[in-house]
Amino acid sequence: MDLAGMERSSLVKYLVRQLEHFFPDGQHDLSFRIEKDLDQALARLEVCIDAVKIWRKGEFDYLHSSQYTIFLYFLSNTIWRSRQDKRLCTKLFYLNKALNGIDCFYEIEMPDIFFIGHSVGIVLAKADYANYLVLYQNSTVGKNHGIAPKLEEGVIMYPNTAIIGDCHVKARSVIAQGVSVINKDTMPNSYVFQSNSGALEFKPCSKNILGDIFRHV
Structure with a gap:
């Protein structure tokens, strides 16, 4: 999937900076923990984006608030399914809540689309x-x-x-x-x-x- 205006590695750094800003607890392994499940989360996101008429197929814009909202959910849920990294999933849940005003817990099984x-x-x-x-x-x-x-x-x-x-x-x-x-x-x-x-x-x-x-x- 094309990450509009950003490389995959830059997306990880961007997300880590957001997490460190909101949760300055000194944890320095966030990039490694995100990387493990990022591709699977982006694949799930692509299915969802491609189904929506007003969104360009195969493109994720991190500055599109609705797309970023869905991305943070898919990432937290994917990490939870994969290895139940509760602290990281909780941070992603709270980040989504802080940025986008949504309460969608990482354990919830939202649909693919x-x-x-x-x-x-x-x-x-x-x-x-x-x-x-x-x-x-x-x-x-x-x-x-x-x-x-x-x-x-x-x-x-x-x-x-x-x-x-x-x-x-x-x-x-x-x-x-x-x-x-x-x-x-x-x-x-x-x-x-x-x-x-x-x-x-x-x-x-x-x-x-x-x-x-x-x-x-």
Whole structure:
């Protein structure tokens, strides 16, 4: 993958400088620990970037905030899967939180393909996620009494939305701005609104919104 404006070695140095700035604990082996899993993380990132229409295929721009947000998640998760380097994964998690305002823990298994419009205020719990997930600012996926939601393929969460608890969010559910889905299921291929009483209302989707965001959907 092409690293826009930067070599692979420079990306490692850039990331290490950020980590050392935010976490000046004197650890000097960060480059070595990042290098071990960087290529696998970049390969996962490339699959995700290549699926998004507005992003150039095969190119990662470290100054594109949404792409960098996803990169930091993939790197932390890849390192965790590979060798459970908890201290480094925690630093990467906090770095993502500090830079991009997102709370996406490294143990969470995000799908291979997802899109972040604006990362600020996004909070993601350990839930069941699927490909073609779309997240905008201040969207929340959370547990209720230890029960996490299940999201099928192609769920779109517009700004200020929440999916909490024992929910089965069906494929191509579009959660309208400001709507909270709490311990309820949705209808597939539908817009999800909320009445004044708080009850969920569903309207069939007449447009392929995912097709505006992703290739081959």
